[in-house]
Structures are given as C-alpha cells and as structure tokens.
Amino acid sequence: MELSFEHFDFSKDLKQQRELFKDCFPETKGETIQEEKHYIWKFHSFPDSPQSWEYSSYIGAEMVGYYAAIPYRYKIGNKITSVGMVCDVMTSSHHRGKGIFTKMGRYSTGKLSSEVPFTMGYPIRKEVIPGHLKVGWKIPFSMPLYMKFIRLDALLSSRKLDFIAPLANVFISIYNGIIKTRIYKKYSFSLTTNIKDVQGYDSFVKEWSSTVPNALIKDLPFAIWRYGAPERNYKFLSIRTDVGKMIGFLSFRNIIKEGVPSFGILDYMVLPGYENCHGLINRVLVDCAKKEKVDAIMTMMSKESATQYKLCKNGFFKSPFVFYLIIKNLTKEFSDEKLFNEKNWHLMWVDSDDL
Numbered sequence: 004m005e006l007s008f009e010h011f012d013f014s015k016d017l018k019q020q021r022e023l024f025k026d027c028f029p030e031t032k033g034e035t036i037q038e039e040k041h042y043i044w045k046f047h048s049f050p051d052s053p054q055s056w057e058y059s060s061y062i063g064a065e066m067v068g069y070y071a072a073i074p075y076r077y078k079i080g081n082k083i084t085s086v087g088m089v090c091d092v093m094t095s096s097h098h099r100g101k102g103i104f105t106k107m108g109r110y111s112t113g114k115l116s117s118e119v120p121f122t123m124g125y126p127i128r129k130e131v132i133p134g135h136l137k138v139g140w141k142i143p144f145s146m147p148l149y150m151k152f153i154r155l156d157a158l159l160s161s162r163k164l165d166f167i168a169p170l171a172n173v174f175i176s177i178y179n180g181i182i183k184t185r186i187y188k189k190y191s192f193s194l195t196t197n198i199k200d201v202q203g204y205d206s207f208v209k210e211w212s213s214t215v216p217n218a219l220i221k222d223l224p225f226a227i228w229r230y231g232a233p234e235r236n237y238k239f240l241s242i243r244t245d246v247g248k249m250i251g252f253l254s255f256r257n258i259i260k261e262g263v264p265s266f267g268i269l270d271y272m273v274l275p276g277y278e279n280c281h282g283l284i285n286r287v288l289v290d291c292a293k294k295e296k297v298d299a300i301m302t303m304m305s306k307e308s309a310t311q312y313k314l315c316k317n318g319f320f321k322s323p324f325v326f327y328l329i330i331k332n333l334t335k336e337f338s339d340e341k342l343f344n345e346k347n348w349h350l351m352w353v354d355s356d357d358l
Contacts, residue, residue, distance in 0.1 A: 011057035184282035268302035
C-alpha cells in the first residue's frame with residue numbers, strides 16, 4: 004500500500020470527498036450536510052482568510068482520507084489568534100486498520116503547525132480518540148450532553164414503552180414544576196429568527212468575551228456565517244434589563260436526537276452579575292418547546308460551565324452522551340496550563356461545526 008498526501012483540491016476531487024463523507028457518516032443520510040452546497044458554505048465561505056485548510060490522502064487515484072480545519076478566531080488571554088477547528092476527519096471504511104487515520108493526522112497537523120498555534124476538536128466517537136492521541140492530541144476535559152425533558156412521549160415510544168408515557172409525563176411535569184427557578188420581572192426577552200435583528204449583539208459579545216479568559220470571537224460576521232448553513236433555521240433569544248441593556252443570549256434550533264424532537268442550544272451567554280436571568284431563559288425555552296411540541300431541550304458544555312449556568316437547578320440532566328475537547332498544542336506559543344484549564348473556557352456547540 005503506497006499512501007500519498009496532498010492539499011485537497013475541491014475543484015478536482017469534490018465528488019470523491021462527498022462520497023467519502025457519506026461512507027464515514029452514514030447517519031447523515033438524506034440530510035443537507037451531505038450535499039455540495041453545505042461543503043461550500045462550510046469550507047469556502049468563512050469570513051476570514053484563508054477560509055479553511057484541507058488535506059487528503061490517496062492510494063493510487065482513490066481518496067481514502069480527508070482532514071480539514073477552519074480558522075476560528077479566539078481571544079486567548081489578551082491575544083487574538085486563529086485556531087484550527089478540526090472537523091470532517093475521515094478514513095474510508097474499506098481501508099481501516101492500515102494506520103491511515105494516524106498518518107493522516109500526523110501529516111495534517113504538521114502542515115497546520117505553520118498556520119496556527121494549536122488545534123481543537125470535539126469528538127464524541129470513542130473509537131477515533133486513540134488515533135488522535137497517537138499523534139499528540141490531548142484531552143483537557145469532557146463536555147457532556149445535558150438534557151431537559153418537557154415530555155417523554157417520543158423517548159418512550161422509541162423504546163416501545165408508549166403505555167407508560169402518560170404517567171411518566173405527569174412525573175416529569177411535577178419535577179419541572181418543583182425545580183422551577185424564580186422569574187425576575189425586571190428582565191424582558193425577545194425572540195427572532197435573524198441574527199441581524201438582535202440589537203446590540205456585537206457590543207454584548209465583546210463585553211461577554213472580556214469576562215472569559217479563552218473565548219471564541221463571535222462577532223456579527225462570524226455569527227452570520229455560523230448561522231447561515233444551507234436549509235438550517237435558528238432562533239435567537241436575547242435577555243435585557245429594564246433599561247434595555249442586553250445581558251443574555253441564546254441560539255438554538257429544532258433537531259431530532261435519538262428519535263426525540265428537541266431544541267439544540269448552540270450558544271448560551273450570560274454576563275456575570277446577571278445569573279438570576281436563568282429562570283426567565285428556562286421559562287421561555289419551555290414555553291417555546293410546548294408550543295412547538297418539542298419533547299426535550301439539550302446542550303453540550305463542560306461540567307464547570309453547567310454549574311455556572313445552573314443547568315441542573317433548571318431541570319437538566321447529564322446524559323450518557325459525552326463529547327471530548329481535544330487540543331494539540333502545535334507551537335507552545337500558549338502554555339498547556341492556559342489551554343487545558345477547564346475554568347478558562349466556556350465552550351459549546353457554537354465552537355464546533357456541529358448543529
């Protein structure tokens with residue numbers, strides 16, 4: 004087996020790349036994510052230059068591997084830097100067990116070391132983690148999936164337990180009523196489906212970023228791109244004080260997870276000192292879920308962030324599903340201590356390419 008590597012040329016090999024994606028991610032069958040327009044949005048419309056880094060591996064003329072990263076910008080301490088957010092790492096199912104994944108990772112991160120100080124990723128499949136660790140990635144901390152159930156019809160139906168749904172729904176309703184947090188009347192909220200309609204968004208995220216040691220730069224150009232994926236619709240919830248100051252923001256969309264109609268929260272930001280707005284946020288989400296017949300609300304974040312954002316106090320459970328933050332410190336420009344400390348981050352789905 005002679006394996007070769009090169010920078011991926013989408014004008015030549017996009018068809019092969021899309022077929023490889025379908026092979027490696029069969030769970031996305033029928034979704035827009037498999038289509039060329041999603042690829043173009045993701046890797047060739049990012050509001051920065053370069054828009055992405057892409058690498059591919061071949062056995063002869065057959066593409067057997069692909070590795071990509073998008074240049075997300077982060078504030079690390081007081082410095083703003085591009086970071087390689089690694090995604091769509093793939094190895095053909097017909098050639099697994101040959102070390103391609105490891106060799107592809109070593110080649111690609113070697114190339115990226117001249118572009119960015121470190122790379123980040125969010126795998127949920129445990130089988131891919133050993134391959135990352137072999138080429139120098141480390142796991143600073145885990146990021147569980149937290150879920151709040153509004154009702155249990157879909158979950159129990161998927162397990163052929165429909166007959167206990169009425170009783171289970173009574174118990175979940177009682178539980179949600181018990182843990183309901185106080186609603187402060189001095190706060191107001193607004194919902195929109197266009198990020199451009201969120202007044203004061205840029206100034207809010209700038210203030211929020213200043214309170215987090217390591218923070219993704221979520222300015223309006225980034226947000227327009229991030230929420231601009233083909234055929235995906237998002238909702239944006241903003242929380243304001245009685246004088247109009249924006250102090251909280253959520254982005255979420257309708258998803259189906261494990262057969263359960265759900266809201267997936269991509270981003271959740273609250274300014275320090277305004278933690279008592281979590282009750283209002285929870286009420287708005289639940290009201291929206293009931294209106295749209297959504298059974299659950301879910302989000303991904305670290306245990307540290309979940310405590311800070313009072314998820315459990317608002318009825319969220321830590322599910323068995325766990326994502327892992329992985330980092331490869333390529334240049335040592337930033338210390339491992341600064342990059343691997345869970346308290347320095349507030350990472351969510353918005354920091355990844357998911358949802």
